Amino acid sequence: MNFSGAVLREIGRPLQIETLSLKGLLDKDVVVRIKATSLCHTDLEAVEGALGTPVPFIPGHEAAGIVEAIGKDVSHLKPGDHVVISWNPYCGTCYFCQRKQRIICSQYRANAIRSFHFDGAPRIYSKNDPVHQLMYAGSFSEVVVVTEECAVKVSKELPFEVACLIGCGVMTGVGAVLNIAELEPGGTVAVIGCGAVGLSAIQGAKLASAEKILAIDRDPLKLQIAKQFGATDILLVDENAIHACMQMTNQIGFDCVVESAGNEAAFQLSVEIVRPGGKTVWLGKVPVNQKISFRWGSLMGEKRIHRSSYGGTRPEIDFSFLADAYFSGKLLLDEYITSRIGLIDVNEGLARLKQGKEIRSVILLD
Numbered sequence: 561m562n563f564s565g566a567v568l569r570e571i572g573r574p575l576q577i578e579t580l581s582l583k584g585l586l587d588k589d590v591v592v593r594i595k596a597t598s599l600c601h602t603d604l605e606a607v608e609g610a611l612g613t614p615v616p617f618i619p620g621h622e623a624a625g626i627v628e629a630i631g632k633d634v635s636h637l638k639p640g641d642h643v644v645i646s647w648n649p650y651c652g653t654c655y656f657c658q659r660k661q662r663i664i665c666s667q668y669r670a671n672a673i674r675s676f677h678f679d680g681a682p683r684i685y686s687k688n689d690p691v692h693q694l695m696y697a698g699s700f701s702e703v704v705v706v707t708e709e710c711a712v713k714v715s716k717e718l719p720f721e722v723a724c725l726i727g728c729g730v731m732t733g734v735g736a737v738l739n740i741a742e743l744e745p746g747g748t749v750a751v752i753g754c755g756a757v758g759l760s761a762i763q764g765a766k767l768a769s770a771e772k773i774l775a776i777d778r779d780p781l782k783l784q785i786a787k788q789f790g791a792t793d794i795l796l797v798d799e800n801a802i803h804a805c806m807q808m809t810n811q812i813g814f815d816c817v818v819e820s821a822g823n824e825a826a827f828q829l830s831v832e833i834v835r836p837g838g839k840t841v842w843l844g845k846v847p848v849n850q851k852i853s854f855r856w857g858s859l860m861g862e863k864r865i866h867r868s869s870y871g872g873t874r875p876e877i878d879f880s881f882l883a884d885a886y887f888s889g890k891l892l893l894d895e896y897i898t899s900r901i902g903l904i905d906v907n908e909g910l911a912r913l914k915q916g917k918e919i920r921s922v923i924l925l926d
Contacts, residue, residue: 561581561582561591561703562579562580562581563579563580563581563701563702563703564577564578564579564580564701564702564903565577565578565580565618565684565691565698565700565701565702565703565903566578566618566619566620566700566701566903566906567580567616567617567618567686567691568606568607568615568616568617568618568619569615569616570615571607571608571609571615572608572609574907575607575619575700575906575907575910577903577904578686579686580684580685580686580691580701580703581684581685581686582683582684582685582703582705583682583683583685584681584682584683585629585631585683585705586631586679587631587632587633587634588631588633588634588707588708589630589631589634589677589683589705589706589707590627590629590630590631590634590637590643590705590706590707590708590710590711591627591628591629591630591703591704591705592623592625592626592627592628592643592645592703592704592705592706592711593625593626593627593628593702593703594623594624594625594699594701594702594703594704594925595624595625595626595720595924595925596623596624596625596720596721596723596724596922596923596924596925597620597622597623597624597699597700597724597922597923597925598622598623598724598725598729598897598920598921598922598923599620599622599906599909599910599913599918599920599921599922599923600621600622600728600729600756600920601755601913602621602695602728603619603620603621603694603700603910604910604913604914606619606694607619607910610847612673613675613692613694614673614674614675614692615692616686616689616691616692617675617691617692617693617694617698618684618691618692618693618694618698618699618700618701619694619698619700620694620697620698620699620700620701620923621645621647621694621695621696621697621698621699621727621728622645622699622724622725622727622728622729623644623645623697623699623704623724623727624642624643624644624645624714624718624720624723624724624726624727625642625643625645625704625720626640626641626642626643627639627640627641627642627643627711628703630708634708635708636708636713637708637711637713641711641713642713642714642715642716642718642720642723643711643712643713643714644712644714644723644724644726644727644875644879645697645699645704645706645710645711645712645724645727646709646710646711646712646727646873646875646879647695647696647697647710647727647728647870648662648663648665648668648696648710648870648873648875649665649667649668649678649696649706649707649709649710650662650665650667650668650709651665651666651667651668654666654667663868663869663870663872663873668696672696674692675692675693675694675695675696676690676692676693677693677696677705677706677707678696678706678707678710683705684698684701684703684705693705696710697710700903700906700923702903702925709875709876710875712875712876712879714726714879714880714883715880715883715887717887718883718886718887720924721897721900721922721924722886722893722894722896722897723883724922725756725893725896725897725920725922726879726882726883726893727879728870729756729757729760729896729920730756730760730763730882730891730893730896731760731870731871731873731875731878731879731882732757732760732843732868732869732870732871732873733756733757733758733759733760733761733762733763733764733818733820733843733871734760734761734763734764734767734871734878734882734891735764735868735870735871735872735873735878736761736764736818736820736841736843736868736871736872737749737761737764737765737767737768737770737816737818737841738764738767738768738871739871739872739873739874739878740839740841740866740868740871740872741815741816741818741839741841741866743764743765743768743770743815743816744768744815745768745769745770746769746770746771747765747768747770747771747815747816748770748771748772748773748774748809748814748815748816749761749762749765749768749770749772749773749774749814749815749816749817749818750773750774750776750805750814750816750817750818750833750834751765751773751774751775751776751786751791751817751818751820752776752777752797752817752818752819752820752821752826752829752830753776753777753819753820753821753822753826753844754775754776754777754779754782754783754785754786754820755782755820755821755919756896756919756920757820757843758775758777758786758818758820758821759785759786759789759896759919761818761820761841761843762775762786762789762790762791763789763790763891763892765790765816766789766790766890767885767890767891771792772792772793772808772809772814773790773791773792773793774791774792774793774794774795774805774808774814775787775791775793775794775795776794776795776797776801776805776829777794777796777797777821778796778797779916780796783795783796785919788892788895789892789895793808797829801829801833802829802832802833805832805833806833809835812835813833813834813835813836813838814833814834814835814838815834815835815838815839816834816838816839816840816841817830817831817833817834817838817839817840817841818830818840818841818843819840819841819842819843819844820843820844821844822844822845822846823844823846824846824850824852824853826844827842827844827846827852827854828852828853828854828855828858830842831854831858831859831863831865832855832858834863835861835863836860836861836862836863837861837862837863837864838863838864839863839864839865839866840863840864840865840866841866841867841868842865842866842867842868843868843869843871896919896920897919897920897921897922898917898918898919898920898921899912899918899921899922900921900922900924901921901922901923901924902923902924902925903923903925905923906923909921909923
C-alpha cells in the first residue's frame with residue numbers, strides 16, 4: 561500500500577509530501593485511512609525541534625478516519641468503522657496501568673523517544689528507510705497504523721472535521737474540569753489562556769454547570785471568543801489580575817483554576833487565585849529544564865496542584881460522551897475550525913498557527 565504523508569527530514573526545513581508505504585504489520589495493528597487531522601501546538605513544537613523527535617518523522621496526532629484493515633487479534637473494530645485517534649496507547653498490565661494511570665504507562669514512556677509504533681518498531685517506510693510517527697500517530701498522512709486502543713470508534717454521523725478535534729485539545733481541556741478537578745455543579749472556575757485547550761476547559765466548566773467561568777488572557781480578541789464558548793466573565797490580564805480575581809470571588813478564590821497558557825506568569829497566577837482547598841490543573845508546559853519560582857504563601861491552605869497531559873481521558877468512554885454533547889448542542893466543535901486546508905498546505909498552516917492566527921486549522925484528506 562502506497563500513500564502520501566508530510567515528512568520532516570531536517571529541523572528548520574519545511575515538511576515534504578512524500579510517497580510512503582507500510583511494512584511489518586502485526587496481528588494487533590489497526591490501519592486507519594485519515595480523513596481529517598488538525599494542527600496542534602504540540603505538532604509545531606515537534607517540527608521546531610523542541611520535543612527531540614527523531615527525524616525523519618510525520619507530525620500530527622489529532623485525527624479521525626476510517627478503519628481500513630485490522631490484524632487477526634483485533635476484536636473490537638472492523639474495516640469501515642469511523643474512529644478518532646487517541647495518542648495514548650497503554651499496555652494495561654504495568655504498575656501504572658494497574659493504578660488507572662494509563663497516561664504514564666511504562667511501555668508508553670519507554671518507547672516514546674523512539675517515535676515508532678507502540679511496540680517500538682517502525683511500520684511506515686520511505687522506500688526502505690523507516691519513518692517515525694509523532695506521538696504514536698503521525699497523522700499528517702493519508703494512513704496511520706495504531707493499536708486497537710488508539711482507534712476509538714465513534715458514530716458515523718459525526719463529521720470527520722470535528723471528530724478529529726476530540727482526540728486531543730478538546731478532550732484535554734474538558735477533561736481537566738470534569739475528570740481531574742471533578743468540579744461540582746455551582747462551582748467557580750478560572751481558565752488562564754484561551755487557545756483551543758483553554759476554550760475547551762471553559763466548555764468543560766459549562767458542562768459541569770459551573771456558576772462562574774472566568775476567562776483570562778492577554779488578547780482581547782481571544783476573550784471575546786471565550787464568551788462565545790461559555791465564559792461568564794472575562795479578564796484582560798495585567799498587574800492587578802490577582803486583586804480582580806479575589807474581588808470576583810468575595811476574597812475566597814476560585815474552586816478550580818485551569819492553566820493553559822504555558823508560561824511562568826500563568827503558573828504563578830494559577831496558584832494565587834485558587835481558593836484554599838481548591839484545585840489547580842496545569843495543562844500548559846515550559847521547557848523541561850526551566851525552573852519556576854512561587855511565593856510560598858500562594859501554595860498554602862491545602863491547595864492541590866495536578867499537572868495533566870490528556871485531561872484524565874478514558875477514550876473509550878469520553879470520546880463518545882463528547883460526541884453526544886456535540887449532537888445535543890451542549891458542546892461546540894465547528895466553532896474551533898478557523899481554516900480548512902489540504903495536506904500540501906501544511907507548512908503554511910503551521911506558520912499561521914505560530915503567528916496565533918488559528919484556533920484550529922484542519923487538514924482534509926480525500
